[in-house]
Amino acid sequence: MIPEVCLPITVIVPTYNDGGYLGEALSSILSQSTPPEMLVVVDDGSATADAEEIVTVLKAEKNIHTQIVYLKQSNQGPSAARNAGLKLALTPYVAFLDADDRMLASNLATMWQALNELADDYFGVYGTYCDLETGKPYPFADLDGCIAPDKVGKKGGVAGGVHTYLFRTYHLKSVGGFDESLVNNEDFDLIIRLLRTGLKCKGKVTTCFEKRNRMGSLSRPWEPLLAYNNTLRFLQKAEKSGYFTDKELVLRRRSTQMNYAKLLMKQGKEKEAVNIWHEVFKIKPSSIREFYHWVIYQRLRFGKKIG
Incomplete structure (x- = not known):
């Protein structure tokens, strides 16, 4: 009761x-x-x-x-x-x-x-x-x-x-x-x-x-590079401590990189986004979400207009 x-x-x-x-x-x-x-x-x-x-x-x-x-x-x-x-x-x-x-x-x-x-x-x-x-x-x-x-x-x-x-x-x-x-x-x-x-x-x-999806709060830093590096710090600890399987660790790193590239795109930093996606897609896309990012990457890479 x-x-x-x-x-x-x-x-x-x-x-x-x-x-x-x-x-x-x-x-x-x-x-x-x-x-x-x-x-x-x-x-x-x-x-x-x-x-x-x-x-x-x-x-x-x-x-x-x-x-x-x-x-x-x-x-x-x-x-x-x-x-x-x-x-x-x-x-x-x-x-x-x-x-x-x-x-x-x-x-x-x-x-x-x-x-x-x-x-x-x-x-x-x-x-x-x-x-x-x-x-x-x-x-x-x-x-x-x-x-x-x-x-x-x-x-x-x-x-x-x-x-x-x-x-x-x-x-x-x-x-x-x-x-x-x-x-x-x-x-x-x-x-x-x-x-x-x-x-x-x-x-x-x-x-x-x-x-409330608001960037800039205590737990949601607004600066993309800061948030990216902070998440990588967690993944480094996760790798050292054996939190995840090898496959899961790779997937989470790729997801972190794609999120960062997406935020860079919103800030108009296309060149920086392409550099991040270049690292991600050294391995072929393995999901619908990754394929979506891969398409944007290819269009930017070959100078095609997005949208």
Whole structure:
């Protein structure tokens, strides 16, 4: 049975210059069908006091039963911000939300019911997310158990983003939380490390939140080269640690390169995009997505107009 007042959950929200969106994100948490016991907002060195002012207003509202905590630190990135929030979490369960996304109204209650029924060797349950503009959910699979890392963060696999999970707090702390040397794919890394200890997860429970596809937030750097290099850093760790099969590692590297080329094209940097695609297509296309990129590459290579 769900508690009448609050769920034994801490929701952690890192923010960095997200004042225009943060209030909406926090309201979506506090207006849950059953709200969490604790909400921790970690300001990762924002240039303004917007986040603190938003939290101050919310704390003054009399009908809120959730304990709201505000913490400001120097800018250290999303992993450090989430770890700072995790240190303050006193509840047995923890969830995460980005400052520019919106949690759906019954998410916490639905996820808590699902996880509370599972044995302690389940580190968490996962759902999915939908695009804020289209409402289309991402097609993760309904899987249960100690899932192979190759399936993390992929269509037809398990969720890679931590925002789609409800976790048992002690399992997160047992693996040391987030790797603060990673800026991109730090959540994939966390899920994989949990699975590699032999722990389990279960999903797809529900649609958890609406995702705003906005580049430039704390967890979605806007600069293509920065995001590209940060993702390669994760893949280097993955190779060294043996996270993926050899085939999967190659596929993820190729996907990272194609995403980078696509972003370069949007910035009008066709020559740079061609150089990246040249590296990718030393191996022939092996999927419809790769073939689509290969066609663009060939047209640019031979001077044909795109579109």
